[in-house]
Amino acid sequence: MAALAEQEEMHAAPAPASEPVEQPDVEDTEIPLVFRIGAVIAFIVLLLPVVVVVLAGLNAGEYLTFPPQGLSLRWVVHFLTTPNFRDAYILSLKIAVVVMVISTVVGTMAAIFMTRVDFPGRSILRAYFLSPLMLPGVVLGLALYAFYISSNIGLARTLPGMIVGHVLVTVPYVIGTVSSALYNFDLSLEEAARSLGAGPFEAFRKVTLPNISSGIMAGSIFAFIVSFGQFDISLFLSTPNQTPLPIAMYISLRYRFEPTAAAAGVFAITLVVISMLLTSRLTNLRKFAGLKFG
Amino acid sequence: MTVGVSEARIGPGEARTGWGNLFSSRYWLLVLPAFAFFFVFFVIPVVLLFAIAFNPSVAGVVRFTPSLSLENFERFFGSSLYYGAALRSVVLACVVSFFTLLLGYPLAYFVAKTKSPRRNTFYMILILVSMQLDIVIRMYGLMVLLGDNGLINATLIRYKLIATPLPLMYNSFGVIVGLVQLSLPFMILSLIGIIQGINPSLEEAARSLGASRWSTFWNITFPLTLPGVLAGSLLSFAIAISSYVVPALMGGWRVVVMPIHLYQQISEMGYWQFGAAIAVVLFLISFVAVYAYHRFTENTIGGLV
Numbered sequence: 001m002a003a004l005a006e007q008e009e010m011h012a013a014p015a016p017a018s019e020p021v022e023q024p025d026v027e028d029t030e031i032p033l034v035f036r037i038g039a040v041i042a043f044i045v046l047l048l049p050v051v052v053v054v055l056a057g058l059n060a061g062e063y064l065t066f067p068p069q070g071l072s073l074r075w076v077v078h079f080l081t082t083p084n085f086r087d088a089y090i091l092s093l094k095i096a097v098v099v100m101v102i103s104t105v106v107g108t109m110a111a112i113f114m115t116r117v118d119f120p121g122r123s124i125l126r127a128y129f130l131s132p133l134m135l136p137g138v139v140l141g142l143a144l145y146a147f148y149i150s151s152n153i154g155l156a157r158t159l160p161g162m163i164v165g166h167v168l169v170t171v172p173y174v175i176g177t178v179s180s181a182l183y184n185f186d187l188s189l190e191e192a193a194r195s196l197g198a199g200p201f202e203a204f205r206k207v208t209l210p211n212i213s214s215g216i217m218a219g220s221i222f223a224f225i226v227s228f229g230q231f232d233i234s235l236f237l238s239t240p241n242q243t244p245l246p247i248a249m250y251i252s253l254r255y256r257f258e259p260t261a262a263a264a265g266v267f268a269i270t271l272v273v274i275s276m277l278l279t280s281r282l283t284n285l286r287k288f289a290g291l292k293f294g
Numbered sequence: 295m296t297v298g299v300s301e302a303r304i305g306p307g308e309a310r311t312g313w314g315n316l317f318s319s320r321y322w323l324l325v326l327p328a329f330a331f332f333f334v335f336f337v338i339p340v341v342l343l344f345a346i347a348f349n350p351s352v353a354g355v356v357r358f359t360p361s362l363s364l365e366n367f368e369r370f371f372g373s374s375l376y377y378g379a380a381l382r383s384v385v386l387a388c389v390v391s392f393f394t395l396l397l398g399y400p401l402a403y404f405v406a407k408t409k410s411p412r413r414n415t416f417y418m419i420l421i422l423v424s425m426q427l428d429i430v431i432r433m434y435g436l437m438v439l440l441g442d443n444g445l446i447n448a449t450l451i452r453y454k455l456i457a458t459p460l461p462l463m464y465n466s467f468g469v470i471v472g473l474v475q476l477s478l479p480f481m482i483l484s485l486i487g488i489i490q491g492i493n494p495s496l497e498e499a500a501r502s503l504g505a506s507r508w509s510t511f512w513n514i515t516f517p518l519t520l521p522g523v524l525a526g527s528l529l530s531f532a533i534a535i536s537s538y539v540v541p542a543l544m545g546g547w548r549v550v551v552m553p554i555h556l557y558q559q560i561s562e563m564g565y566w567q568f569g570a571a572i573a574v575v576l577f578l579i580s581f582v583a584v585y586a587y588h589r590f591t592e593n594t595i596g597g598l599v
Contacts, residue, residue, distance in 0.1 A: 031407050032507050038400025045397055046424040046478055049435025052445070056438055064438055064445060106328045113325035129328065132336055134584045136536030138553050139343070139573045140336075146346060146566060147339035149356045164335050171328060222426075229428035231539050236560070249430045253543055257438060265431040269423075276422045280415050 050269060056262035063257075079263035088248035089264050092228050095159070095244060099166040099227040104220040106167070107174025114175070115182040129175050132168040137232025141165055145236040157239045165233040170223035177222065177283060181215025218283040225275045228268070347570035354564040366571035376555060380575060383551040386466065387534040390473040394481045394530040395523060397474065402485035425479030432475055433543045440468055440544075464546035472544035476537060477530035484529055484591075488522030489515070521590055528587040532580045552576045 052064070057079075060070040079085055110129065114122065132140060144165050148156035155161030185208060193203040209216075231246040238247045245264060252258045348362045351369075370376045405417045424432070439445050440462035447459040462468060492515060500510040538553035547554065552572060559569035 030507070031404055032511070035400040035403050038397070039404035042397040042401035042478065042482070043420070045475060046401075047420065049432045049439065049475060050424060050427060052435035052438050053431055056435070063443070065448060106331060109324040110328035113321050117319065117321045125325070125329075128332065132332070134581065134588075135340065136532075136553070136573075136576055136580050138536065138538045138556060139577050140340070142556070142560060142569065142573055143339040143343040144335065145560075146343050146356050146570070147335075150342065150358065168332070168336055171332075175328075225426045229426060229431075231428065231430055232536075235538060235557070246428045246430045249428075249434065250539060250543070253430065253434060253437065257434070257441075262434060265434060268428055268431055272423050272427045273419075276419045276426065279422070280419055 053262050053265040054269060056257070056259060057264075057266035059259065059262075062259065075259040075263040076266065079260045079267070082260065085245070085248060085252075085258075085260050085264040088243055088245045089267060091242055092245040095163060095166065096224045096228040098163055099170055100220050100224040102163070102167050103170040103174050103223040104216060107171045107219060107223075108178050108216055110171070111175045111178035111182060115179050116187075130172050133172050137169070137230075138235060140168065141233045141236040144233075157237070159239065159242065162234055162237040162239070162244075165237050166227040166230055169230070169233060170226050173222040173226060174216075174219035177215045177219035178212060181212040181283075185211050214282040218279050221275050221279050221282075225272055228271065343570050344574055346567055347574045349567045351565050351567040354566075356566045366568045367575075369568065370571055370575060376572070379550050379552050379555050380579070382549070383535050383553075383576075384579065386469060386473065386549075386551060387531045390470055390477060390534040391527040391530040393470065393474050394477050395527055398478055398481035398485060398526065399523070402482045403489055405482070406486045406489035421479050421482055425483070429476055429537075429539055430543075433472060433540065436472055436475060437463060437543065440471065463544060464548055466545070466549050468544035469541050469549045469551075472540040473534040473537060476540055477533040480529050480533060481526040484526035485519065485522045488519045488525075492518050525587050525590045528583045528590070532583040532587065535580050535583075536576070 055068055056064045057075055058071045058073070059068055060072040060074065079089075114125065135143075144161070145156065148154075148161055155164065189211070190203050190207050193207045194200070198206065229246060230244070231250065234244055234247050238244060243251070245268065249261050249264065252261050342358060345358050346356070347366055348364070349359050350361060350363050350365050370380075401421075405414065405421070408414045408417065437444070441447070442459040442463070444462070446462065447456075450456045451459065462471075496514055496518075497510055500514045501507070505513065535551075536553065538557060541549050541551045541554055542557075545551075545554075553576065556569055556572045556576065559565045559572060
């Protein structure tokens with residue numbers, strides 16, 4: 001616990017827990033009115049569609065009207081009791097968990113190497129691991145699909161084949177968060193453990209790992225949520241009878257507004273909100289600025 | 295044991311240098327799984343796809359053959375159907391970047407200047423939620439709002455403000471709104487760091503010398519944030535031009551951009567070679583933006599890894 005608190009301090013996280021005293025907002029009045037109005041408009045553009053999905057999912061009627069006719073759990077119950085979107089949601093969850101585990105392990109190992117060994121090609125290696133994010137997702141999905149079919153390795157239109165694609169675009173996030181946690185970690189602590197007789201793995205597990213755990217957790221949450229909401233990679237790789245939630249919603253949206261899909265959306269929104277709340281506790285949110293392309 | 299201790303002495307600041315280090319400790323074993331995974335499932339597939347683009351088009355065949363030709367690219371740049379889609383994609387992405395900047399800057403400024411850590415975190419969570427939420431779910435909300443029988447049109451008609459529905463969707467307007475929705479969080483996050491990095495004493499000095507808030511902003515703050523403006527715009531451009539799902543849903547197949555041609559060539563016609571050629575063009579256009587973005591952020595924001 002002490003290690004976690006220390007970690008938070010190192011990251012200078014604006015976490016509510018570490019700053020219980022609310023500062024007076026004297027400076028906030030310095031923001032010109034035009035910017036305040038602009039900010040409100042931008043927040044509306046960002047969040048109104050999300051609010052609409054929540055309202056549509058909790059709406060009593062068949063169609064969403066303004067003002068809403070009333071709230072009910074009708075579509076939520078329908079979502080939970082019919083296989084259509086429920087199974088897609090569960091499949092997305094399963095894929096996201098598998099992707100999270102693989103990306104966290106592989107990415108953390110790579111991050112340790114990249115922060116502890118310096119060699120002339122290090123920046124090239126860094127670019128190498130970021131490169132899947134630089135390719136349009138549709139192009140990457142297509143490349144994998146063409147590779148699976150032409151090499152005949154039995155991954156085309158299979159779940160493992162899709163998971164491979166998700167791992168490619170989530171490992172960079174893990175490498176990013178774990179590397180920055182490792183940079184902030186004082187290696188002399190591990191050395192001290194070693195000099196007191198701990199083996200290399202024991203020293204790492206007992207001293208380093210607890211100190212970088214918040215970075216690892218933030219990275220794995222990001223890997224989870226990026227996989228859960230992944231559309232572009234899955235477009236060419238999803239199996240015909242087992243579709244993850246984004247693909248299932250896309251297919252249904254081309255024909256009609258299924259209120260059950262909105263109910264599924266409510267559960268997805270809840271998941272994303274919880275994930276981001278957890279991330280904000282673990283690391284400085286500003287780290288994720290422009291992470292998409294490194 | 296003693297060897298182990300000396301190995302552990304490699305700190306980030308005093309890391310060993312030179313190629314010899316790569317294999318001097320057993321640390322390289324740690325990077326091997328990730329490196330091999332990326333090589334097999336990223337480098338090989340992408341090289342293969344780009345190589346297939348130089349094969350003559352044969353429907354339904356996905357195998358690289360040694361007979362190279364520029365036939366697919368000649369077809370792409372010889373038909374207005376295809377190069378028109380490329381131009382449309384570029385123009386749309388530019389328009390999206392512009393409006394994303396127009397919307398994103400005030401919000402980024404607002405969040406960057408919010409001093410209360412609690413409210414700052416709250417705003418950041420809102421932005422990140424909208425960024426990480428599956429784009430299809432967000433498009434559902436947008437389609438319910440903008441459709442012919444959608445919330446906006448139905449409400450306007452009910453209160454007799456308009457007689458026929460406004461064409462808000464299944465056209466370029468709808469696609470632009472959708473793409474702005476998609477790229478706005480990335481723009482905001484690119485700008486917040488830059489705006490927060492400005493030394494407040496610069497603005498204070500201008501104010502104390504008698505400059506108005508507006509002239510302080512235009513003469514001091516805005517010029518200092520130009521790298522972020524450029525980075526955010528390039529990022530928005532790259533995101534907008536790469537999106538398949540937004541033009542497919544918001545344009546209803548009527549706004550044909552490059553990713554839509556790409557999907558049709560592969561899934562409906564089975565022309566892998568021509569689809570691969572479209573992928574190469576799409577990649578090159580977005581890569582120019584991403585590369586420029588990378589160069590700018592490297593010097594200003596600092597590398598993440």
